[in-house]
Amino acid sequence: MNNLINKLYRNHALIYKGLLFVCTTFLIVYLFPKSGKFRYNFERGKPWQSENLYAPFDFAIKKSEEEIDSEKKxxxxxxxxxxxxxxxxxxxxxxxxxxxxxxxxxxxxxxxxxxxxxxxxxxxxxxxxxxxxxxxxxxxxxxxxxxxxxxxxxxxxxxxxxxxxxxxxxxxxxxxxxxxxxxxxxxxxxxxxxxxxxxxxxxxxxxxxxxxxxxxDKIAYARGSIERETLIVSKGEVVEGDKFQILKSLQSEYESQIWTKSNYYWVLFAYTLLVALALLMLLLFLRKYRTKVFENNTKVTFIFFNIFLMVFITTLVVNYNSKYIYVVPICILPLVFKAFFDARLGLFSHVITVLLLGSIVPNSYEYMFLQITAGIVTILTVSELYKRANLFISVGQITLIYIVAYFAFFVIHEGSVETIKWETFVWFILCGLATLFVQPLIYAYEKLFGLVSDVSLLELSDTNSKLLKELSNKAPGTFHHSLNVANLAEASANEIGANAMLVRVGALYHDIGKMKNPTYFTENQSTGINPHDELSSKESARIIIDHVIDGIEIARKNKLPDRVIDFIRTHHGTSVVYYFYMKEKEDFDEVESSDFSYPGPRPFSKETAILMMCDSIEAASKSLKEPTSTKIDAFVENIINKQIEDGQFLNANITFKEIQSIKKVLKHKLANIYHLRIEYPE
Structure with a gap:
């Protein structure tokens, strides 16, 4: 029994995801329309593309809505x-x-x-x-x-x-x-x-x-009937007039019969399979390509919740009046996911959601084409969401794509623009305006799910914030160092396409642990007195190493997001406090390197790897005497190559090519800091 409990406990995260997967599947299936699907697609005025169609059973020819409305009038x-x-x-x-x-x-x-x-x-x-x-x-x-x-x-x-x-x-x-x-x-x-x-x-x-x-109530909703095995339409025959109405009658009769007969449970089972398959693809995508997201149950819940929410809202609109279907701002989904995760996850989730909605909405092909296209445009155009102008421009582009695509579909279906429904364009404009609601929605999600977006990062980057002001007062040298590292890291991130805002914020807060013992760090020693002179190498190393732990405690106390705390934890990786380690080796033959090593973990993303490089380069650059371009190049190469040799970047998804690009940026920035001219060959 204990073994079973222990096994369940060890796999509780997977069990939770399984329950979430099952619950979301059944909730979405419950929202699906209670009818089957007619296997043929047809449009008024277009040729019948399938084989000759014979009546599968006796059915009545239903009057068109126009005929019924005329009788009622x-x-x-x-x-x-x-x-x-x-x-x-x-x-x-x-x-x-x-x-x-x-x-x-x-x-x-x-x-x-x-x-x-x-x-x-x-x-x-x-x-x-x-x-x-x-x-x-x-x-x-x-x-x-x-x-x-x-x-x-x-x-x-x-x-x-x-x-x-x-x-x-x-x-x-x-x-x-x-x-x-x-x-x-x-x-x-x-x-x-x-x-x-x-x-x-x-x-x-x-x-x-x-x-x-x-x-x-005496109005008859049918006019005549079709007997079983009667030829309804031949292949290539244009669907119009009575043919169209007979096909609509067959479609209606077929769907109602399928859902009301004994095979109800088979249809329900089939819907469940389709929804489960779509959601399973999403989970497999997360597990293979977004491991950190997959391992975080809160983030997985957040993704499934948003997909269900879009299906729920769309179902409500379709049940009320399907002509308002394009008012639902589906493009909020990729916007939200891009703000909290990345563009690839945002687009993949958007496509999965649109495929699910294809079973709910009328004209499913047209709807899915428009929404997937709009989602792609959303991912391609929306960058730096914290800039309000960017959001307005992107929403305008999304609305334009909706209008152009709908216009093209209408002309293809009708062959002219004379009967175009201009009110549909108003729905697209309203959809665009509703998409602007993404800003307050992101703020609400941050509070509900504890997530961090670029908008929050922008707020955290304000140097007038309480924590950064405290850092500038208690440890002014560390504060200045953090600003320099932030500038170097931001430029490096922009060079390789990493999240510049995230790495800047991480750089600003990475050394807040030094506020606890500021005078034990050289950048804050303005009096010329070094407190380490009175301590042993081990004690000094322990104080230096503890600034990481102290920084994590201060960050949690001030409710900094985990994404920012990751920079505090990883900016030294598992490296050794080299100065005190070598000093200890001078006094003792056998020295445990673990006593002088940071607890880690090593950087596990491009952003945290960038911070480690920039932090080391900026701190060590203060020791450069009479710098030249050659010295700076060798200096940058030596420090970063040593980090690579120590295996500090093994867990980070950063390539050698990107590291070379970062080296180039750092060399250029240091040359500017020291006001060096380019050395031209003689």
Whole structure:
């Protein structure tokens, strides 16, 4: 049992990666659309590229969206409107009319005229309530059919134009009075009916909507059917009109049948295999080419999390409305990975993610071509992400690539630009703007996952930071030395294409451990007193060696990133404190070199190797007397060649050619420092 526990403990990192791999695979498969994939690709107006296609089963020909929308529009525009009638209102108005009429007209009016006026008023009431008076204004077409309901029972059918609105009462009064030649009494009648007439029609919206929905539900979504073994399309035949709609119907039927029948689990298993294969390729890439990343579970988690996040966001957008698919800023992925790792890992992860998204999005080939191209442009154009102008320029280039590629695809598909959807270009612009969100996203990731980007390195390179100010106050000579090393290291890194910002920051902080005992280091001994004179060689060597351990402790206390602490750990590698070692050998015959050796480790990257070279060269250059170009060349060659002989660069991925380039830079820089002229041959 103990052996099993010990074995699990020793392999806990691999077990974690396995669990992460399985969880990410199932989460992505869960997000995938619940349908199979039609095996044929076809486009409207293009020839059928595959063999003759016969119907594999009976299926209905589905109507196109345009046909269904047209039917819905026709039903909606011609659907009957339902109004409730209050019959008591008309009776009430007729009962109140005689008294109101008597009050409105004086007794001096001759009786024959009075009878005519009374009859005109009765006719006005009759005309107003023939169909009814509306309670409010409605913006319906006059030829819309109207059904009048009395207690929800159909009473009468008419057109909306026959219903009287509030603003039409005066017109009816005027019309009747003209008929009776009584226009001079218009003001009196208007005043009379202003208080008398009450609306008796109210629009029954809920019932109208219910009836409309019932009519819409009766729409047939299919027109005709295709029997099994019927020839659908021949090879080379242009796919258009009914052919296109039949193929779309077959595709829809095929996908729905595949996912709902007994082979559901087979399709699910197939999706799982594809996703697992893609993620496995990523893990194998990390293991073979990015070992340090692979061994760090936090970084592997970070990579898998970002891939899943992009799949999740894209799925949400596709489920909402697939026309917004290009608003999703997929290019944030290579940007983030390049900021924290490198361009090759960023591009590889981006391609894997786009391949996964190909199973989710419509027009998968077009989508993958655009996104992979945009990802390549992102990797090629975005450099020095901490410079804001670079990010804006790169985002502009990415957006332009999207627009150009989409335009080319559209022209290939449609054969013209007349029907191009210009709104898609707006989605690309929005995608570009969303990509600018990468800056705050990188900051958030740094805090969540403890990673370091060039933006953070730029902040750390500020010599006004608390730790570097403390170094300049406590150990001014060491601070000046660190600045010189930083300049040499940055120039060397630029020469061989290494991370110049990282190596500069590492150089600035590599000797912060000397703050603990600053006077024990020659660059800080301004009084001429050397405390080592009172110590043994072993004690002196121990103090010198301990500045590495002290530097690591100070760095951790000040929460410096591990990438920077690596420079503190490796800048002396496993080299020997040569001066005190030789001094000890003068006094004793047998001396253990391990007592005078730095704990290491040796440099394990180009950047840490560069720092070791530059640190040694800068420190030793102070001992040069009457330097010449020849002396400087020999000086640089001797120091770096000795480091190579000691095997200090065996773990660093740096080549002899790159070391030669670094030597050339250091010789040139030292010549400039000592203001030497080039020695021309006589």
């Amino acid at each position: 026709n039903i909606t525009e011609n659907a009957s409107l339902f109004f409730n009638v209050d019959n008591t209102i008309r009776t009430k108005v007729n009962n109140l009319y005689p008294n109101a009429f008597t009050k409105a007209f004086s007794e001096t009016v001759p009786k024959p005229l009075l009878d005519t006026l009374f009859s005109a008023g009765k006719e006005i009431i009759s005309d107003l309530y023939t169909f009814g008076v509306l309670s409010e204004s409605y913006n319906f077409s006059g030829d819309r059919a109207v059904t009048l309901l009395d207690e929800r029972v159909e009473k009468q059918n008419t057109l909306f134009v026959n219903l009287v609105g509030q603003n039409e009462i005066t017109e009816i009064i005027d019309k009747i009075l003209i008929k009776y030649d009584l226009s001079q009494y218009k003001t009196t009648f208007v005043s009379l009916f202003f208080d008398l007439i009450e609306p008796n029609l109210t629009f029954d919206k809920s019932f109208t909507d219910k009836v409309l929905q019932e009519e819409l």
